Every structure is written in C-alpha cells, then in structure tokens.
Amino acid sequence: MSIGTEPHGDWDHRVGTAFAVLPYVLLAVSTSAALAQRDTPVQIPGVLGVTLATALWLACFDANPRWWENPTPARVHYAGLTVLAAVLVVLAPWYGIFAFIGYVHAFERLDRHWRYLGAATTSMIMSVSYQGGAHNVLTGDWWEWAVTSLVSVVLAGSCYSLLDTAERRGRERTRALVESHEANARLEAALEENADLHAQLLARAREAGVLDERQRMAREIHDTLAQGLAGIVTQLQAAEQTLDQPSTAGRHLTKAMSLARESLTEARRTVHAMEPELLADARLPEAIAAVVHRWCETHDVDAVLTTTGDARPMHTDVEVALVRTAQEALANVAKHAGASRVGLTLSYLPDRVLLDVRDDGVGFDVTSPRANGSPGGGFGLAGMRQRVRRLAGRLDIEAEPGGGTAISASVPAIPATGGTR
Known part of the structure; x- marks a missing residue:
C-alpha cells in the first residue's frame, strides 16, 4: 500500500517508530566514525563507556513512555x-x-x-563539532565557535518558530474538524429526532382530525339538515291536518318543498366541504382558489386570493388543515360578518406556511364570550384553532366591532414526502 493511500493511523505509527529508532542509529554511526578515525585517536574506553551510558539513558526513558506526558521528566531526560x-x-x-x-x-x-x-544548547554543542573539537575552540578558535553558535541558534530558532506555528495551526484544524464532526453528528441526530417528532405529530393530527371532523359534521348536520328535516316534518303534519282546506294544505306543502330544497343545498355544501378532490389534482393555492371561487358564486361577495413566496408541495395534513381553515373562515364571514369584500393571502416562508383571511364586516369583540362559552370566537373559530394547534401551528384573531376581522393561521412547512401526494 502506498503512503498516499494508507490509513492515517498507520502512517503516524511508522513515523513514531522511525523517531524512536533514530537516536540509536545516529549513536551507532557516530561511534563507528569516531573509532574509525586515525588522524585524531580517541580514548576508546571512555568513548565506549559514555556511549553505553547514553544508550541506557535513552532506553530508560523509552521504556516508560508515560513519562513524556509530564513536563518535568521530559526536561530531566533532555538535560x-x-x-x-x-x-x-x-x-x-x-x-x-x-x-x-x-x-x-x-x-x-x-x-x-x-x-x-534546548535548540540553542544543541546548536552550541554541534558548533564544537564543526570547529573540529573542544581543543580547537579552547586554543584560539573560540570566536569562530561563537559566530557559528550564534548563526546556528538563529537558524534553529527560526525553524522552531515556523514548526510551532504549523503545529498550532494543525491542532486548530484538528480541533475544528472534531468540532465540525460533533456538530454534524448532533445536527443529524436532531434532524432524525425532528423527523420522528413530525411523524408522531402528523399521526396524532390524523387521529385528532378524524374526531374533529366528526364533531364538526355532527354540528353541521344538527344545525342544518336535522333542523331542515324537522321543519319539513312539521309542515307535512300541518298539511295532513288541513287536507279539507286545499289552500292551507298547499301552503304547508309549498313550505315543506322550500325547506327540502334548502336542506338539499345544505347537504351538498356539507358534502363539498368533505370532498378530498379539492387537493387530489391541484396544489394548495389552486385548491384554496377553488374554495374562494365557489364561495363567491354562492354568496355574491367579492373575495381575492393572493399567493406569495415559493409555492411548493406540503404534507397532505398541512394542506388539508389550510383548506379547511379557509372554508371555515369564509363560512364565518358568510354567517356573521356581513362583509362586502374578503382578502385571503397564502404565504410560503422557509419554515412556515401562513393563511391570512381579512374581511371588512361588522367584526366582534374578541374578549367577550362566544357561543362555545370561551372568549375569542365560537365553534368555527375554536375548530380552526384546534386544527392548526394539532400541527404545532397557531391561530391569531384580530377583530373589533365595526372594524372587520382578520384571521391568521400559521403551520409548519412540512414538505411533501413520497408517502404523501
């Protein structure tokens, strides 16, 4: 395996081994050169004795690598x-x-x-070697030794300064890489946790949405169809009791037919509100636009939808919640506001999707108790609030008597996945 492709740990191990062996190699080379020198004979016993002592000194510290972790033993060894x-x-x-x-x-x-x-001391010792030995330095070449030592110290200091800078930057890069890796790991864990939370949130929203939709449909049926059917029965009973009076019976039958038509209209409206086709073949802006168009035709009130931001597919539960909010808000306008104009704004933000509905109707006092016994709106507003809260969203209401009403629904921008539309 080449150096360029071998693992970083193996390369560090080889470099460490080379540096551990290097002192013994240099000591052996120096000893061989000193003993082989004929011009200036050496004191062999003294040389060999000090050489052996040096080798033992190196081996003593190499056998205890933990000593290098403490500065004091390292300095003692170097001295x-x-x-x-x-x-x-x-x-x-x-x-x-x-x-x-x-x-x-x-x-x-x-x-x-x-x-x-340490580098300065080593430079001074090596300068003695450059001058041919201590005898030459002591007998008159001391100034050459001094100059050589000074130059060596400056060069060694400069090299060490560069090495220190490179080492410090290397440590900083390593620390930055470690911190970046840890941050990426935390981010990945947070994203996984966030995805799990979103999945749990959507699952609970579906379950709660089913119950919420049942309750809403029960109120719709009670307020419209059940009352209409009760009225029809009452008119038919009255007609049955006045069969001997054709004109009176006919009047009751006419009222019964009128109530039947109204009930049929209400039934169709309820069915349309449940239709999943609103989002089956259209994106959210087109689905809300269809709701607004149908509402305008039914109630003869001017309503305009404006879309801002990057319109992109959202999770089905998010889009259904906003469509239902638009339907309920427009239904409230038709029932209570007496408005002549309605403005809807669908805003796509990086992490949220907002739906604002504003009308110029009669408004109301948001602090006064409503039909459900709580301030801030009746069953329709409470249903909208529950729907967006189940998606970790928020519903804000601004209104005042005679000043119109503004409703703002904000939900997380959970993108569509392969399992949705």
Whole structure:
C-alpha cells in the first residue's frame, strides 16, 4: 500500500517508530566514525563507556513512555541527554552527528520556551563539532565557535518558530474538524429526532382530525339538515291536518318543498366541504382558489386570493388543515360578518406556511364570550384553532366591532414526502 493511500493511523505509527529508532542509529554511526578515525585517536574506553551510558539513558526513558506526558521528566531526560552529548563531542567531534538528535527531542518532548532553550544548547554543542573539537575552540578558535553558535541558534530558532506555528495551526484544524464532526453528528441526530417528532405529530393530527371532523359534521348536520328535516316534518303534519282546506294544505306543502330544497343545498355544501378532490389534482393555492371561487358564486361577495413566496408541495395534513381553515373562515364571514369584500393571502416562508383571511364586516369583540362559552370566537373559530394547534401551528384573531376581522393561521412547512401526494 502506498503512503498516499494508507490509513492515517498507520502512517503516524511508522513515523513514531522511525523517531524512536533514530537516536540509536545516529549513536551507532557516530561511534563507528569516531573509532574509525586515525588522524585524531580517541580514548576508546571512555568513548565506549559514555556511549553505553547514553544508550541506557535513552532506553530508560523509552521504556516508560508515560513519562513524556509530564513536563518535568521530559526536561530531566533532555538535560541528561544534552550533558552526555556534550561529553561525547568533547571526546570525539564525530559525535556531532548524534548531537543532532537534540533538535528532534527538543521539539518533540519539550514545551514553550524550553524548546528554544534546548535548540540553542544543541546548536552550541554541534558548533564544537564543526570547529573540529573542544581543543580547537579552547586554543584560539573560540570566536569562530561563537559566530557559528550564534548563526546556528538563529537558524534553529527560526525553524522552531515556523514548526510551532504549523503545529498550532494543525491542532486548530484538528480541533475544528472534531468540532465540525460533533456538530454534524448532533445536527443529524436532531434532524432524525425532528423527523420522528413530525411523524408522531402528523399521526396524532390524523387521529385528532378524524374526531374533529366528526364533531364538526355532527354540528353541521344538527344545525342544518336535522333542523331542515324537522321543519319539513312539521309542515307535512300541518298539511295532513288541513287536507279539507286545499289552500292551507298547499301552503304547508309549498313550505315543506322550500325547506327540502334548502336542506338539499345544505347537504351538498356539507358534502363539498368533505370532498378530498379539492387537493387530489391541484396544489394548495389552486385548491384554496377553488374554495374562494365557489364561495363567491354562492354568496355574491367579492373575495381575492393572493399567493406569495415559493409555492411548493406540503404534507397532505398541512394542506388539508389550510383548506379547511379557509372554508371555515369564509363560512364565518358568510354567517356573521356581513362583509362586502374578503382578502385571503397564502404565504410560503422557509419554515412556515401562513393563511391570512381579512374581511371588512361588522367584526366582534374578541374578549367577550362566544357561543362555545370561551372568549375569542365560537365553534368555527375554536375548530380552526384546534386544527392548526394539532400541527404545532397557531391561530391569531384580530377583530373589533365595526372594524372587520382578520384571521391568521400559521403551520409548519412540512414538505411533501413520497408517502404523501
């Protein structure tokens, strides 16, 4: 497997292994070079003794990697290694090769200003090697050693500064990536939870909607069909009792026929209000437009629908709730408002869908108790409020006597899914 494609963990492991072996390799190379040198013989016993001590010092700390987690043991290790490297360079300048490991360990195992202090010390030790050994420095080349040390310290400090900056930016990028990953994970969890909540909400809305629709239909039948049928029965009974008076009986029969026609009209209106075809072949704006058009024809009142925003398919329960709200609001206008003009606005927002219905009718006092015994509206308004609340929506009513009425329904913009229309 190539380096460009191998896992990041494997690459880090190989780099760590290489850095752990490097000091021993440099120590072996330096020892071999020092022993092979013929021009300036070295004290072999001393060199080998210090070399062995250095190897043991390295191995002692490598065997306890947890020591590097504490700054104090790391500094003790580096100080001991620096002293041993300096002794080796004094004994044999070729150990400047090994002294280079001081740069690596200073950056890896020291922190903050200790890094720069370690790099400066290593530079001074290696400068002795550059000058051919401590004897040359002490016998007159000390100024060359000083200049070389100064240049080495400046270069090492500059390199460390760049490495520190790169390391800090790397940590910041890593932290940012981790935080981004955690944020994405939290967002995904929130989206999943939100989807589950929406599903539960819609399921409960369907169940509650069935009961709500039954209650509404029961009120509609009681207020219209049942009363109409009772009136028809009353007129037929009266006609039966006056069969010997043709004119009177005919009048009762005429009233019964009139009540029958009215009841038929009410029955058709109720059926139309239940028709699922309103949304079967049309989007929400067209469905509400059809409701408005039919209402205008029936009641001879001017009504206009305006749509704003990005009209897009919503979940069936959302669209049904808004269509039913439009129907109920217009029914209330016809029954109570005495309005000459009605304006409807359907607004698509990024996270909400709003339906506003305003009329110029007689209005009412929203603080006074209504037919259902609560302030803010009768059964129609209460039904609308219950319907939108079951979708985690909100219904606001603004009205005043003689100033018309404004109804605003706001529901979540739950998009249509494959399981809906």
